[in-house]
Amino acid sequence: MLSYIVRRVLAVVPVLIGISFLTFALLHVIGNPCVALLGDHFTPDACVEIRLRYRLDDPLPVRYAHFVGRMLHGDLGNSITTKRPVVAELAEKLPATFELALAAIVLAVLAGIPLGIVAAARHNSAVDVGAMVWAMLGVSMPVFWLGLMLIYVFAFQLGWFPSLGRLPSGLTIPRWSGMYTLDALRAGDMHAFGIVLRHLALPAFALSTIPAAFIARITRSSMLEVLGQDYIRTARAKGVAERAVVARHALKNALLPLVTVIGLQTGALLSGAVLTETIFAWNGVGRWTVDAITGSDYPVVQAGVLVFAVTFVFINLIVDLSYVWLDPRIRYE
């Protein structure tokens, strides 16, 4: 088992190298990096400086090694638009994205799993059909459109939630983690906590819809498979109440495939975060990356793509490793 864990962790290395190479290529292989890095501030003098700083006159492999070296020292260059170090900006935006993604995945699990269980337990009932129709619509829904509709109904028409941003202007919360919910709780400011939650509600709901639909579908099919097995029939024959059969006997075994799905959906969530953040003016990495693409701020694009890819790789790693612990039948030689 230990050797499996070691091999799985080591398998991450070539992927990380590949990611670093692709992000490197983003800036250096195509086009003139001087133009890309300087944008409107292009002058021949500035270009000479850039060529020295990024060692653009060295052979490609040397440049790549240099790029990786700088990256490992936490230097991703400076943003063209703001002139600030990319890493400093990233540190500001990353907690916002994590807070949103975390809230969405929690919502998706809380909605998707019970829905899937009920649908499987009452197979072919109206509840089942309704849940699956909803799930089918959910996976087909463009998240950016859902976001707009939520804003229209719950912010403009009903006025229950704010439509944009993470906080109203004027309100500040002492910064600790950068996740405003945690920061507000830590400061003991329940009023601010409520406001933060209300800002979080719509984007988190929009982002959670697709994963919730996927999770509901997989929970249902996984439950149906388990409910058809012999030991379930034995339990029923013994006279165990149906509720206990579902909750105690079936659920545990049905949850395993869900770990994979939740892991994969977290990846889809990162894609969705790009769109959701743009719609709700959520000041996170996704919106930052999109703005950088439209503004040709290549160092920022590089950092954004890098962060999302690395996060995704580590989520997959955690999912694979969690199997070892979750399913004692799986023994990797």
Add this chain to the structure above:
Amino acid sequence: MSALDLALPPRPSPARPPLRDAVRRVRGSRLAMAGLGIIGFLTFCAVAAPWLSIQHPDADGIWSAFMRDAKQPPSLRHWMGTDKLGRDLASRIVYGARTSLLIGVTSVSLAIAVGAALGAVAGFFGRWVDAVIMRLMDIMLAFPSLLLALGIVALTGPRLLNAMLAVGIVSIPTYARIVRASVLAEVGKDYVTASRALGASPMRLLLHHVVPNALAPLIVAASLGIGTAILEAAGLGFLGLGAQPPLAEWGLMLADNRQSMTSFWWLVTCPGVAIMLTVLGFNLLGDGLRDVLDPRLRGGRR
């Protein structure tokens, strides 16, 4: 017929021609037929767009008396209303079906062509060729798909063609994996070894033994893939990184009309419903086909 053929046992003739059998089973699947119905309707809209629409999708009113038509609520003449430039929304939605179907079919065809070739090469040659190709696929899969597409568009510039390429490239690994798995599954079998011993070329092995076995999962993946491609391309369009104005593309239309949403709700409702319906059609078809064609992938869904 050569003498060699006599050495082989006669081919078992299936009770029913497989294609007709498959068609019969697809007909029996309500999911697949519902999906096909939606796709058929959209294809009809796309083909008949010039006759279904009351004005050219790009005909705006800036330069003409049309301007007083701007932001009209749904009516008999404009039954989805008009946008801020006085363009008839229904006409643009109908033309948008062309754009979306084009995006879906083109990008998935590209992905299948490249992915199937890579998967076949990886499966046949094995060893380091396999290792290199599949590690490359793993790296591509390491990026959340929209992010990788964003990166590609960042490199190549925001244009519809680039968005289509990006969306296609992102899904190459899916098809490479399917074809590689089919190659590996078939190559070890006795009948393929026999065929190879008789001197069949790799190309012949591929076309006669691998392709028929890979077809079912490929068709299922392609159907679901077209839906995903349309969704992703609409997302890129919405972000301003795909189709550019004044092209009638649903994602772009949502972005264009976003500012007017508060008082003109139909302007964002209709394009969104169009996207959802299209993606739903391909998802239903894919799910239905999966149940019919590929029982191995069925899982517990029944």
